Amino acid sequence: MGAHVIVLGNEKGGTGKSTAAMHVIAALLGQGLRVGSLDLDLRQGTLSRYIENRSKSDRLLRAPDHIRIVEDNGHFQDAFARLRDAEDVVVIDTPGHDTPLGQLAHSYADTLITPLNDSFIDLDVLARVNGESLTIEHPSHYAETVWKQRQQKMLNQKGGHIDWIVMRNRLSHLDARNKRDMEKLLDAMSKRLGCRIVAGFGERVIYRELFLKGLTMMDLSAEELSMSHLAARQEVRTLIESINLPCLD
Numbered sequence: 001m002g003a004h005v006i007v008l009g010n011e012k013g014g015t016g017k018s019t020a021a022m023h024v025i026a027a028l029l030g031q032g033l034r035v036g037s038l039d040l041d042l043r044q045g046t047l048s049r050y051i052e053n054r055s056k057s058d059r060l061l062r063a064p065d066h067i068r069i070v071e072d073n074g075h076f077q078d079a080f081a082r083l084r085d086a087e088d089v090v091v092i093d094t095p096g097h098d099t100p101l102g103q104l105a106h107s108y109a110d111t112l113i114t115p116l117n118d119s120f121i122d123l124d125v126l127a128r129v130n131g132e133s134l135t136i137e138h139p140s141h142y143a144e145t146v147w148k149q150r151q152q153k154m155l156n157q158k159g160g161h162i163d164w165i166v167m168r169n170r171l172s173h174l175d176a177r178n179k180r181d182m183e184k185l186l187d188a189m190s191k192r193l194g195c196r197i198v199a200g201f202g203e204r205v206i207y208r209e210l211f212l213k214g215l216t217m218m219d220l221s222a223e224e225l226s227m228s229h230l231a232a233r234q235e236v237r238t239l240i241e242s243i244n245l246p247c248l249d
Helices: 015-030 046-055 075-086 100-108 139-156 179-191 204-215 225-245
Strands: 004-008 033-039 067-068 090-091 112-117 127-130 135-139 162-167 196-199
Touching: 004 015, 004 100, 015 033, 015 046, 015 090, 015 225, 033 046, 033 075, 046 067, 046 204, 067 075, 075 090, 075 100, 075 162, 100 139, 112 139, 112 225, 127 179, 135 139, 139 179, 139 225, 162 179, 162 225, 179 196, 196 225, 204 225
Parallel strands: 004 090, 004 112, 033 067, 033 090, 112 162, 162 196
Antiparallel strands: 127 135
């Protein structure tokens, strides 16, 4: 049957795809699963740099079987096939813009996670919003890309399905009007686009600080955890639970 494939995708940069990918990887490794990872961001390679930083740590940290794709030359499919046959889960981090390689990766997804900052600017990548009535007018370009890849997977795998999770990221802890408006719009969008909305990671400085050390919230010891850190760790666990991995049943 092969590995469960988790793709992190959004055609907008700066939404936290690589941070989410690394935390998913670390959490799954911590549960004893074999995890492979692929970085398709040919230019920036943030996930690869995160894992490189991890390898330099003086802590004993679990690491995935990681492959960075540096050219769009067909190497991805060979690398993907190897990891799919060898691992329990394959996590793929895609670039923050539309590429043929990113589209291909989406068509392989069993679970697609789209981190979305809590702003109308980021929402515009998924759906066009009427500014007067605050209603969804129609799907935007990335939602159309996902729809096409869902159709492609259904054809290629005879009924194959992509479970699409839109992960609200960098959530404010204040009950602001913007936050309430986003909740209303995302609820309407989920019904229209066939995606699930889950709470992602809060706006915490710790997520940015951990990158340079190659660490995730799952790697910190009890002595290092503040109340804010404990809440952040629970955010990661909640995301993992929402994926509904068959290998964790």
